[in-house]
Amino acid sequence: MCTNEPEICDFMTNDKVAPHDIFKCPKCPDGYMVVKKKRDSEERFYGCTNYDRTKKGCGYMLPFKQAGF
Numbered sequence: 001m002c003t004n005e006p007e008i009c010d011f012m013t014n015d016k017v018a019p020h021d022i023f024k025c026p027k028c029p030d031g032y033m034v035v036k037k038k039r040d041s042e043e044r045f046y047g048c049t050n051y052d053r054t055k056k057g058c059g060y061m062l063p064f065k066q067a068g069f
Helices: none
Strands: 032-037 044-048
Touching: none
Parallel strands: none
Antiparallel strands: 032 044
């Protein structure tokens, strides 16, 4: 079973369809960039785990192209 611990495994992902690494959000102190899917298509992108629909959290997003994928 994968524990997503970087000390044990150097590849962590949250999406089996678009497996890309999870990494620390560069815009907030405790968020992580994970793979998210657009509501209206199958397109994926990176989004911060601190995203909040009320816009109080981190709204940083990054297309795979800009992330180097």
